[in-house]
Amino acid sequence: MTAFDPTRYLPDDLLARIRERAPIHDRENTFPQQDLDELRDAGYLSILVPVERGGAGLGLAEAAILQQRLAGAAPATALAINMHLVWTGVAKVFSDRGVPGLEFVQDGAVAGEVFAFGISEGGNDLVLFGSDTAAVPDADGGYAFTGTKIFTSLAPVWTRLGLHGLDTTSADAPKLVFAFVERTDAVTTSDDWDTLGMRGTQSRTTRLDRAVADAAHVVRRIDQGPSADPIVFGIFSVFEILLASVYTGIARRALELAVATAQTRRSKKSGAAYSQDPDIRWRIADMAIAYDALPPQIAALARDVDERVDHGPRWFPALSGLKHRAVTMAKSVVDEAMLVAGGGSYFSGNELSRLYRDVLAGMFHPSDPESAHATAASAWLGPVEA
Structure with missing residues (x-):
C-alpha cells in the first residue's frame, strides 16, 4: 500500500502562503478569502467526496492528517474549513453505509459550493438533540426555519447552511428536522465576530426568518434526544x-x-x-x-x-x-x-x-x-x- 502523501493535497508552497496571511487576518479580523480560493482551486473542498462523484476519494483518516497540517499553518483557516468538511464527511458516512440523501452535498462540494454548519444555538446545551429554531412544514415537503444560530463559521462565504430545527406542528411532532437552506433575504448574517482568537473563521451570528429548505434538501426528520440515526x-x-x-x-x-x-x-x-x-x-x-x-x-x-x-x-x-x-x-x-x-x-x-x-x-x-x-x-x- 502506498503511504498517504499529504503534500499532494496541501503542498508546501500553498501552506507557506496560508501561513504568511494568517497574522494579517488575525490582526485585521477578516475572513481568509485567498486561503479559501486557493484551497478550492486545489480540490480541497472535495477531498472527502468519492472519486466517482468527482472528488479525491479520501477517508476521514486522511482528512484528519490534512487538517492537522493546515492548522499548523493557520488555525482559523483550518477551523473554518472544518465546518465545510463536516458536511462532506457526513455525506461520506451516509454513502459508505448506503444511506441516500446527501449526494447534493458531494456534488456541490465538487462544484465549489461552501457548506456551513448551523447547529449551535445560544443556551441550547442539547446541541444535536434539540433545537430552539422553529421548523414549519410547507405543502411541498419543504420547511421554513426561524431562529438564531451562533458560531456560524464561513459566514461571509457559505452558499448553503446545514442546520436543524424543531417541527412542533406536524401530526407526528415533535420532530427534529435536518436540512440545508440557501443564502437569501430570509437569512441575516450579523457582523459581530470580534473575538479573542480564531478571528479568521468569522463565525458570525445567523438569524433565520422563514428561511426555506425545499423538499430535496430536507435530509432527516428524527425524534428529539439521543439517537442512533x-x-x-x-x-x-x-x-x-x-x-x-x-x-x-x-x-x-x-x-x-x-x-x-x-x-x-x-x-x-x-x-x-x-x-x-x-x-x-x-x-x-x-x-x-x-x-x-x-x-x-x-x-x-x-x-x-x-x-x-x-x-x-x-x-x-x-x-x-x-x-x-x-x-x-x-x-x-x-x-x-x-x-x-x-x-x-x-x-x-x-x-x-x-x-x-x-x-x-x-x-x-x-x-x-x-x-x-x-x-x-x-x-x-x-x-x-x-
Missing part, C-alpha cells in the same frame, strides 16, 4: 474527529516553535543553547509526550469510522473523550511553549501569542468538558439515578 452519528463523529485534528495541529506547531527557540537562544549565564538546559529539555519533553498521544488516537477512531466499525454506544464517550483530550492537551502544550519562548512570545505579533489565543476556542466547541465527563461517567457508571 446516521445524521447524529455522522455529525458527531466527523465533527469531533476533525476538531481534535485542528487543535492537535496547533499543538504540533507550538511544539515546533518551542524547539526552534530552544535551539537558537543562548544563555548569558552559561553560553550554552537553551536546548542544553535540563529544565527546558524536561519542559519540551513533557510537551512532546502529551502531543504524541493524540495523532494515533485520531487516526484509530477516524479509521474505524471509515471502516464502519460498530462500537455501539461506546462511540459517544470515545469521540467526546478524544475531542476533550485534544483541546486540553493543545492548551497545555501552547502554555508550555510560551514559557520556553520567553517574554517575546507575549507580544501580539509573535506567532505563539496568536496560537495562545486561538487554542482557547477549543473549550467552547461541543462536546464541552462537562458533557464529555458526563458521557464518560454514564458509560462507566451507568446513568444518574432518578
Whole structure:
C-alpha cells in the first residue's frame, strides 16, 4: 500500500502562503478569502467526496492528517474549513453505509459550493438533540426555519447552511428536522465576530426568518434526544474527529516553535543553547509526550469510522473523550511553549501569542468538558439515578 502523501493535497508552497496571511487576518479580523480560493482551486473542498462523484476519494483518516497540517499553518483557516468538511464527511458516512440523501452535498462540494454548519444555538446545551429554531412544514415537503444560530463559521462565504430545527406542528411532532437552506433575504448574517482568537473563521451570528429548505434538501426528520440515526452519528463523529485534528495541529506547531527557540537562544549565564538546559529539555519533553498521544488516537477512531466499525454506544464517550483530550492537551502544550519562548512570545505579533489565543476556542466547541465527563461517567457508571 502506498503511504498517504499529504503534500499532494496541501503542498508546501500553498501552506507557506496560508501561513504568511494568517497574522494579517488575525490582526485585521477578516475572513481568509485567498486561503479559501486557493484551497478550492486545489480540490480541497472535495477531498472527502468519492472519486466517482468527482472528488479525491479520501477517508476521514486522511482528512484528519490534512487538517492537522493546515492548522499548523493557520488555525482559523483550518477551523473554518472544518465546518465545510463536516458536511462532506457526513455525506461520506451516509454513502459508505448506503444511506441516500446527501449526494447534493458531494456534488456541490465538487462544484465549489461552501457548506456551513448551523447547529449551535445560544443556551441550547442539547446541541444535536434539540433545537430552539422553529421548523414549519410547507405543502411541498419543504420547511421554513426561524431562529438564531451562533458560531456560524464561513459566514461571509457559505452558499448553503446545514442546520436543524424543531417541527412542533406536524401530526407526528415533535420532530427534529435536518436540512440545508440557501443564502437569501430570509437569512441575516450579523457582523459581530470580534473575538479573542480564531478571528479568521468569522463565525458570525445567523438569524433565520422563514428561511426555506425545499423538499430535496430536507435530509432527516428524527425524534428529539439521543439517537442512533446516521445524521447524529455522522455529525458527531466527523465533527469531533476533525476538531481534535485542528487543535492537535496547533499543538504540533507550538511544539515546533518551542524547539526552534530552544535551539537558537543562548544563555548569558552559561553560553550554552537553551536546548542544553535540563529544565527546558524536561519542559519540551513533557510537551512532546502529551502531543504524541493524540495523532494515533485520531487516526484509530477516524479509521474505524471509515471502516464502519460498530462500537455501539461506546462511540459517544470515545469521540467526546478524544475531542476533550485534544483541546486540553493543545492548551497545555501552547502554555508550555510560551514559557520556553520567553517574554517575546507575549507580544501580539509573535506567532505563539496568536496560537495562545486561538487554542482557547477549543473549550467552547461541543462536546464541552462537562458533557464529555458526563458521557464518560454514564458509560462507566451507568446513568444518574432518578
